[in-house]
Amino acid sequence: MTDDTLILIPARMASTRLPGKPLADIAGLPMIVQVLRRAEAARLGPVVVACDDETIAAAVEKAGGRAILTRADHPSGSDRIFEALGVVDPDGRAKIVVNVQGDLPMLAPEDIAAALTPLNDPAVDIATLAAEIKKPEERINPNVVKVVGSPVASRRLRALYFTRATAPSGDGPLYHHIGLYAYRRAALQRFVKMPPSPLEQRERLEQLRALEAGMRIDVAIVNTVPLGVDTPQDLETARAMLR
Numbered sequence: 001m002t003d004d005t006l007i008l009i010p011a012r013m014a015s016t017r018l019p020g021k022p023l024a025d026i027a028g029l030p031m032i033v034q035v036l037r038r039a040e041a042a043r044l045g046p047v048v049v050a051c052d053d054e055t056i057a058a059a060v061e062k063a064g065g066r067a068i069l070t071r072a073d074h075p076s077g078s079d080r081i082f083e084a085l086g087v088v089d090p091d092g093r094a095k096i097v098v099n100v101q102g103d104l105p106m107l108a109p110e111d112i113a114a115a116l117t118p119l120n121d122p123a124v125d126i127a128t129l130a131a132e133i134k135k136p137e138e139r140i141n142p143n144v145v146k147v148v149g150s151p152v153a154s155r156r157l158r159a160l161y162f163t164r165a166t167a168p169s170g171d172g173p174l175y176h177h178i179g180l181y182a183y184r185r186a187a188l189q190r191f192v193k194m195p196p197s198p199l200e201q202r203e204r205l206e207q208l209r210a211l212e213a214g215m216r217i218d219v220a221i222v223n224t225v226p227l228g229v230d231t232p233q234d235l236e237t238a239r240a241m242l243r
Contacts, residue, residue, distance in 0.1 A: 005045035010077035050084035118218035
């Protein structure tokens with residue numbers, strides 16, 4: 001565990017398909033606490049939940065964690081963690097900021113750690129994760145975001161594009177993007193100050209803003225995609241898996 005890495009978990013109470021999902025019980029703990037535990041187990045640095053509701057903060061603090069209340073009107077988790085970063089670390093000691101989504105209760109701690117490895121290359125601004133798509137139906141599913149990248153090392157790609165389409169064409173693997181990001185602090189600050197980009201708005205993928213601005217995103221390849229809890233059915237699946 002180091003002083004230069006900070007894990008921030010954005011969480012908001014409002015959800016169209018699963019209202020109040022940060023507090024949904026999974027194996028006796030609120031989902032946000034399940035994510036907190038996995039982030040802590042990665043042992044990369046301090047872990048803080050950035051939330052918009054006092055009940056989320058209370059649940060985190062009851063579990064022994066730290067929570068920061070942020071504005072409720074942030075358009076994205078990136079904006080929410082940037083506000084929290086200024087409160088948690090106003091002196092700028094943390095050089096790497098990891099954004100772990102609050103709806104990934106099955107996320108493996110070792111995969112969180114894997115997201116940092118591309119940042120060993122000073123040319124990389126942002127690092128993220130992906131896993132090879134194994135199910136044929138996921139290749140054409142627009143809800144499965146694909147990363148198109150060029151291999152630069154073993155189990156690592158330089159991201160060229162992110163899309164909901166089936167891409168690239170031709171023979172070879174397709175990769176399912178996992179929405180966990182490790183930012184250099186300066187990259188996060190630059191990112192949140194830029195307006196949404198044309199391709200970001202067209203694909204509805206925030207990370208395209210960084211690529212359109214010329215920022216470099218590298219991708220660490222991991223073995224599996226963690227379950228994201230977005231619907232009541234997802235919640236029941238997570239409960240069954242962690243029973």
